[in-house]
Amino acid sequence: AMTINSNNIITKITGIVRLNSRNQYVVKRILQKIKLLKFYFKEILPNIKNIYLYDSELRGVLRHLKLYQLLSKLYQHNKFLVDKNKIIKKKIFQYYVKKNIRISKHVTILKMLDIHNITNKKPQIIQNKKTFKYANNSADNDRKELPVKKYFHSLMKSVNQFDILMIVAETGAGKTTQIPKFLFRIGYHKLGILGVTQPRRLAVINLARRVSLEMGNNLGIEIGYSIRFEEQVSIKTKIKFMTDGILLREVVSDPTLSYYSVIMLDEAHERSIYTDILFSLLKDIVLYRKNFKLIISSATINVYKFSKFFSNAPLFRIPGRLYSVTIFYSKKPHLDYLDAVVKTIMQLHISKIIGDILVFLTGQEDIEITIEILKKKFKFNNKIFSTIRLFPLYSNLSSDSQNRVFRTLDSLYRKVILSTNIAETSITIPGIKYVIDSGLCKLKCYNPHNRVESLLVSPVSKISALQRSGRAGRTEKGECFRLYTLNTFLETLDNEQIPEIQRSNIDSLILMLKCLGVNNLIEFEFLDSPTSDTISLSLGHLYLLGAINSKGQLTKTGKCMSEIPVIPTLAKILLSSDYYKCSEDITILCSILSLGSRLFIYPKKNNIYSRKVFKKYCSQPRSDHVCYLNVFKEWIYNNFSTKWVQDNFIDIRVLIKAKLVYEQFLTLLTRLGVNIISSNRKQNHYVIKCLCTGLFMNVGRIKIKNTCLIISNSLKMRVHPSSSMIDFLTDWVIFQEIIFTNIEFINIISEVKIEWLIKVSPLYYSVIKNNNNL
DNA sequence: CTCTCCCTT
Numbered sequence: 001a002m003t004i005n006s007n008n009i010i011t012k013i014t015g016i017v018r019l020n021s022r023n024q025y026v027v028k029r030i031l032q033k034i035k036l037l038k039f040y041f042k043e044i045l046p047n048i049k050n051i052y053l054y055d056s057e058l059r060g061v062l063r064h065l066k067l068y069q070l071l072s073k074l075y076q077h078n079k080f081l082v083d084k085n086k087i088i089k090k091k092i093f094q095y096y097v098k099k100n101i102r103i104s105k106h107v108t109i110l111k112m113l114d115i116h117n118i119t120n121k122k123p124q125i126i127q128n129k130k131t132f133k134y135a136n137n138s139a140d141n142d143r144k145e146l147p148v149k150k151y152f153h154s155l156m157k158s159v160n161q162f163d164i165l166m167i168v169a170e171t172g173a174g175k176t177t178q179i180p181k182f183l184f185r186i187g188y189h190k191l192g193i194l195g196v197t198q199p200r201r202l203a204v205i206n207l208a209r210r211v212s213l214e215m216g217n218n219l220g221i222e223i224g225y226s227i228r229f230e231e232q233v234s235i236k237t238k239i240k241f242m243t244d245g246i247l248l249r250e251v252v253s254d255p256t257l258s259y260y261s262v263i264m265l266d267e268a269h270e271r272s273i274y275t276d277i278l279f280s281l282l283k284d285i286v287l288y289r290k291n292f293k294l295i296i297s298s299a300t301i302n303v304y305k306f307s308k309f310f311s312n313a314p315l316f317r318i319p320g321r322l323y324s325v326t327i328f329y330s331k332k333p334h335l336d337y338l339d340a341v342v343k344t345i346m347q348l349h350i351s352k353i354i355g356d357i358l359v360f361l362t363g364q365e366d367i368e369i370t371i372e373i374l375k376k377k378f379k380f381n382n383k384i385f386s387t388i389r390l391f392p393l394y395s396n397l398s399s400d401s402q403n404r405v406f407r408t409l410d411s412l413y414r415k416v417i418l419s420t421n422i423a424e425t426s427i428t429i430p431g432i433k434y435v436i437d438s439g440l441c442k443l444k445c446y447n448p449h450n451r452v453e454s455l456l457v458s459p460v461s462k463i464s465a466l467q468r469s470g471r472a473g474r475t476e477k478g479e480c481f482r483l484y485t486l487n488t489f490l491e492t493l494d495n496e497q498i499p500e501i502q503r504s505n506i507d508s509l510i511l512m513l514k515c516l517g518v519n520n521l522i523e524f525e526f527l528d529s530p531t532s533d534t535i536s537l538s539l540g541h542l543y544l545l546g547a548i549n550s551k552g553q554l555t556k557t558g559k560c561m562s563e564i565p566v567i568p569t570l571a572k573i574l575l576s577s578d579y580y581k582c583s584e585d586i587t588i589l590c591s592i593l594s595l596g597s598r599l600f601i602y603p604k605k606n607n608i609y610s611r612k613v614f615k616k617y618c619s620q621p622r623s624d625h626v627c628y629l630n631v632f633k634e635w636i637y638n639n640f641s642t643k644w645v646q647d648n649f650i651d652i653r654v655l656i657k658a659k660l661v662y663e664q665f666l667t668l669l670t671r672l673g674v675n676i677i678s679s680n681r682k683q684n685h686y687v688i689k690c691l692c693t694g695l696f697m698n699v700g701r702i703k704i705k706n707t708c709l710i711i712s713n714s715l716k717m718r719v720h721p722s723s724s725m726i727d728f729l730t731d732w733v734i735f736q737e738i739i740f741t742n743i744e745f746i747n748i749i750s751e752v753k754i755e756w757l758i759k760v761s762p763l764y765y766s767v768i769k770n771n772n773n774l
Numbered sequence: 775c776t777c778t779c780c781c782t783t
Contacts, residue, residue, distance in 0.1 A: 200781065228783055245783040274782070363779060395780065420779055442779040455778060500781090508783085565783035598777065664783095706775085721775040739777065747777085 035495075146174030148318050155179070155316060156186050159262075159293055163286050164310045167297040169318040175297055176266050177211055180239045183262055184215075189238035191291055192261030197244040199272040200426060201227045208232070208241040228565075229660045244274035249565070251281050252515055262293040268306065269298040269463075270425065271499040271528075277509055279527050281516070283310060299467075302496060309527050323473040325435075329486040337438050338366060340483045342373050344436050345416060348481075349388060355433030355478075356415040358423060360468050362440050362457050367392045367418045374416075387412055393419035393427070405429055424467050428474065435472040435480040437465060439488070443497070446504050448534040450713065451541075453505060454740035461497045465489065499528045506530055507568045510538045511547055514554045515562045544697060544764055545572045560672050564665065566594045573694035574665065578674045580690040585679045587669065589629045589687065591661040593736060593748070597654045599628055602722070618724040619684050623750035625691055625736070626684050627724060632658065633679065688734075689756050695734040696761045700746065702730050708746050711768055720747035732757065 148155075148169065158165055169175040176196070183194050198204045208225035217223050224233030225241040233240060244265070251257060263282060265275055279296075286294050296306055296313070307313050334340040341359060348357060361367050371390050378385035391405045405417050406429065417429060421441050443458045460468070465482065472478025482489065501509075510521060518524050521535050529535075542548050545568055547558030554562075561571035570590045577586035592599060617630040631648070635655055638644040645652045666676060700708040706719045706726060719725050720739060723746075734757075736748035758765045 243782065245781090249783060270781095272781070365778095396778075422780065424780085426780070444779075457779095594783095596778090602776075718775090720777080722777075726775075741777070745776085 146178060148174045148178045151316075151318055152182055152185075156182055158314065158316055159183070159188075159295070162314055163292070164283075164294045164296070164313040166303055166307055166310070166313050166315040167295060167318065168299070168303050168315055169297065170299060175318060176207060177214070179264060179295065179297070180211060181215065184239060188261050188293070190261075193237060193259050194239045195247065195257075195260045195263045196239070196241050197247050197263070197265050197275070197278070198241065199244055199267050199270050199275060201230075201243055202426070204241045204243055205230075211239065211241075229664070244272055244278060248274045248278055248281075248512070251278070251285075252512055252562070255285075255516060256289055257282075257285055257292070258289075261291060262295065264295040264297060266297045267299075268296045269302070271497070271501075273500045273504055273506075273509070276499060276501045276527055277513075279306075279309065280525055283525070302463075306527070309525075323475070323477045325469050325473040325478045325480050327469055328479065328481045329489065330481075330483050331485065333485055333488065334483055337440065337483060338370055338373065341370055341436060341438060342377065344481055344483065345374065346377065346385075348434055348436075349385065349414060349416075352434065354411075354414075356429075356431050357417070357434045357436065358429065358432045358471055359416065359418045359436040359438070360421065360424070360441075361418055361438055362442050363420055364392075364394050364396055367394060367420070370418055387414055389413050389415055391415060391417045393417055393423060395420070395422050402427070421464070421468075423471065424464060428471075431475055432472055433476065433478050435469055435478065437468045437480060437482045439465065439482060439484040439493075444500070444503050446534075448505075448531070448537045450715075450738065451505065451537075452738045452740050452744075459488075459493055461494045462489065463496045465493065501526065502528055502530055502534075505538075505567070506534060507538050507541055508566075510535065511542055511558060511562045511568055514542075514548060514552075515559065519552065541697070542568060544761065545569065545694065547572070563672060564668055566590065566665075569694040570594055571694075573691055574669060575672070575674065576690050576693040578677075580686045581677050582679065582683060582686045582690055583669065583674055583677045585629055585687050586690050587665050587676070588632050588658075588662055588679075589625055589691075591658040591665055592628050592632060592654065593625075594661055595654055595657055597651070597657075599631060599650060599654050600722070601649050601651050615724055621685060621688060621751040622724055622728060622730070623684065623688055624724050624748045625750045626687060628748075629687065631655075688750050688752060689760075691750060692734060692752060692756050693760045695736065696757050696764060698735045698746075699752075699757060700733055700735065702728070702733060705729065708733065708735070708749075710746075715744070717744045717746050719749065720745035723747055723749050725749040725751075 155167075167175060167179070176198075180194055180196055183189070188194055196207070198207065204225050204227050208219060208223055212219040212223035215223060219225075220232035221234050221236050222238050223241075224237035224239070225231075226233055226246050227243050228246065247263070257263065265278060265282070268275055268279075282294050286292055294310075296310070298306065303315055307315055330340070338361075341361065345357060345359065359370075361370060371392060374388075374390060378388065389409060393402060393405055405415070405427075409415060415431075417423065417432075419427075423429060437460075439460055440457055441460050441464065442455045444453055445456055446453045469478075469480035469482075472480050513521060513524065521539070522532055539548065539552060542558065543550065543552075545557075545561075546555060547561050547568055549555055557572070557575065560575055561568055564571040564574060566574070570593060573586060574583075574590050577583035580586075617627040617634070618624065619626040619630065631650060632655065635641075635645065635650075642652065645655065670676060697712055699711045700717070701711070702708050702719065702725065708717050708719055709715075710717055717738065725733060730751050732752050732754050733749050734752050735746040735750075737746070739745045739747050
C-alpha cells in the first residue's frame with residue numbers, strides 16, 4: 001500500500017494544470033504546496049528525532065514527498081506562467097483578513113512574501129562535517145564540555161575573515177557564554193568593547209554573572225551589563241551584555257558605535273522589534289567602519305533569509321545537545337481544546353509512571369479554568385490523582401508563585417505545570433519529560449488605521465511548536481503530545497510567526513529613524529518591512545504631533561521627543577507640561593500610562609467595593625487620568641504603604657515600575673530644559689489641557705449613555721465599564737486607548753472642552769470641522 | 775457592565 005504509482009500522479013497533475021492553465025488559483029496552490037512541503041522536509045523533519053506516525057499518516061508523508069518532487073519539477077520547468085505579484089498581494093490580503101485586521105483595498109505591498117526563494121543560491125556554510133554529531137542519548141554527556149568549545153579555532157578564523165558572520169547553534173551549545181570569551185581570548189577587546197545583546201533583561205543579568213564567574217573577574221568591572229534602570233559598567237569594561245533596546249538607544253546617540261569592536265546580536269530568530277531594526281542599522285555600520293565585526297546568532301531557523309539580507313554572509317553551524325523527543329499528534333481535531341488538555345493530563349498520569357508534565361495554554365484565564373476542572377475531576381478519583389501537584393505559570397503571577405515551579409518535589413509526586421508561552425523561551429524548567437501543546441497562543445496584532453493593538457488567540461507557528469516540544473528533551477528523552485492533527489500541522493500552521501515589527505505600532509521607531517537621518521522610509525531596508533500604509537499613517541501621526549514638518553523633516557520638538565523613551569504621544573505631553581505649569585503631575589501620570597498596564601486589580605468577589613475605591617480618586621473635571629495621578633500621589637502620601645495599596649485594590653508592581661520610570665523621566669526632562677513644577681491639586685484642568693496636546697486625535701462625544709461617538713472615524717464605541725465615565729453624559733472627551741475584544745471599548749477617559757482641543761491643534765480641528773459640520 | 779501572550783527603551 002505504500003508504493004505509489006507516480007505516472008498516475010503525473011497524469012493527474014498535468015491534467016489539472018492543462019485544464020486550468022490560465023487559472024491562477026491552481027498555480028497558487030502549487031506554489032503554496034511546494035513551499036509548505038519544502039519547509040517540512042528541509043526544516044521540520046530533520047529536526048525531529050522520532051516521529052510516531054499512524055500507518056495512514058506515514059503513507060501521507062510518502063505521498064507528500066512524491067508530490068513535492070513532482071511539483072518542484074513542474075515549477076522549475078516553467079510549464080506555466082505565474083502572475084506572482086497578484087497572487088502574493090492576494091495572499092497577504094487574505095492573511096490580514098484572517099487575522100481580523102482591516103486593510104484598505106488600495107494597499108501597496110512593499111516586500112513580498114519569500115515565496116519564490118526556492119531556486120535562490122544558498123550561502124556558504126562553514127562546518128566541519130566530522131565533528132558534526134548530536135550528543136543524543138549518550139548517558140555520559142559531559143556537562144562541562146560544551147559543544148561550542150570544539151570550534152574555537154575554526155570559529156575565530158571565520159570571525160577574522162568575515163565582517164559579518166551568522167552563527168547557527170542549537171539549544172544547549174553554549175554559544176552565548178563562550179563566544180564572548182573566545183573573542184576576548186584572541187584580543188578583540190583591545191580594539192573596543194565586545195557588545196552582546198539579548199531580548200530579555202533577566203537573560204542579560206544571568207549571562208553577565210555567569211561569564212564573570214567563569215573569567216574570574218568582578219562583575220561591573222571588566223564584565224558589565226546594562227539594562228533599563230540598572231547598569232553595571234566601568235571604564236574598564238571589556239565585555240558588555242545588554243538588552244537590544246539599550247543598544248538601539250546607543251546607536252541613536254553614537255551612530256557608528258565607535259566604542260565597540262564587535263557586536264553579537266543573540267537570539268536573532270526571535271525577531272524582536274529592536275533586534276530587527278538593529279539588523280538594518282548595523283549592516284550600515286559594518287560598511288562604514290573598518291575593524292568592526294558583526295555576529296548574528298540564531299537557533300536553526302530560516303537563517304538563509306538573514307544571510308541573504310547581509311549580502312550572503314557565511315553561516316557557521318554548531319550542533320546542540322538536545323535529547324530526542326517523540327511527537328504524537330491527535331488523530332482527530334478537538335472541538336474543545338481545554339477538555340482535550342484535561343483528558344491528556346489524566347491519561348498521561350495513569351499510563352506513565354514517572355515524569356513531570358508541561359502544558360502550553362493561551363493565557364491566565366484558560367490556565368485558571370483548567371486547574372479548576374482538573375481539581376473537580378481529581379476529587380472523584382482521589383487515590384489515583386492525589387500525587388499530582390498543579391502549578392500555574394504566567395507573567396502576571398507573583399514571582400514567588402512563579403518560583404514554585406522550580407522546587408523539587410518528593411519523587412512520589414508528579415509536577416504538572418500549566419503555562420503560557422513564557423515557558424517557551426523565557427523560563428526553562430528542568431526535568432520536564434512530557435509536553436502537551438494546545439497549538440494555540442495569544443498574539444499581538446496592530447491595525448494602523450484605527451491605531452489599535454489587540455491580542456488574538458491564534459494557532460502557533462511550526463517553529464513555536466518545535467520549540468515547545470523541545471522543552472521535553474532538556475535532560476532526558478521526552479515525549480510531546482500535540483493536540484492537533486499532523487494534517488493541521490502541515491496545512492494550517494504558518495512556518496514562522498509574523499515578525500513583531502509587522503504587528504506593532506511603529507511610531508517610536510519611525511521617529512528614531514528620522515533622528516538618524518533616514519529620510520525615505522519607504523525605501524529603507526528592513527528585513528521585513530511594515531506595510532507602506534503603516535509607515536505613512538505613522539508619519540501622519542508624527543506630523544500632527546509636530547515631530548516632523550510637512551516635508552517630513554525632523555523638527556526641534558521631534559528631536560526632543562525622541563530622547564524620551566516613550567511613545568511619541570506621551571513624549572509630546574511631557575514636553576508640553578512646562579507650558580501648562582504642571583510638569584510634576586504630568587510626569588507622574590505619563591510614567592503610569594507608559595507602562596500600559598492596569599493599575600487597579602478587579603477581584604471577582606469585591607468588585608463593587610473596588611469600583612467605589614476607584615471613584616474616590618476621580619476628580620472634577622471627571623477624569624480617569626487624574627484618578628491615576630491621585631492614586632500615585634496618595635501612595636507617596638501614605639509612605640508607600642503596602643497595606644494602603646492592598647486596601648485600595650491597586651497593583652503594587654505597576655506603582656513600583658512607574659516610580660522608576662518617573663525618576664528616569666525627571667532626569668531626562670531636566671536635561672531637555674523642562675522646568676519641573678510641583679503639583680497643585682486645584683489645577684487639575686491644566687493637567688487635562690496638557691494631555692490634549694498629545695491626545696487631540698483621540699476624541700469623542702458621549703451623548704448616549706455609555707456610547708462614545710469617535711470623531712476621527714465616526715464610529716460608535718462603548719465606554720469601558722472600568723472607566724469613571726460610565727453612566728455619565730458629556731459633550732467632549734479624550735481617551736487614552738481603544739481595547740478590542742469582542743466589542744470595541746474606549747478606556748482611560750477625561751472630560752474636556754472643545755476650545756482646549758482647537759487651541760492645541762487648530763489644523764486638525766479645521767479638517768474635523770469641515771467633515772463633521774461642527 | 776469587564777480586561778492582557780511574551781517582551782522592552
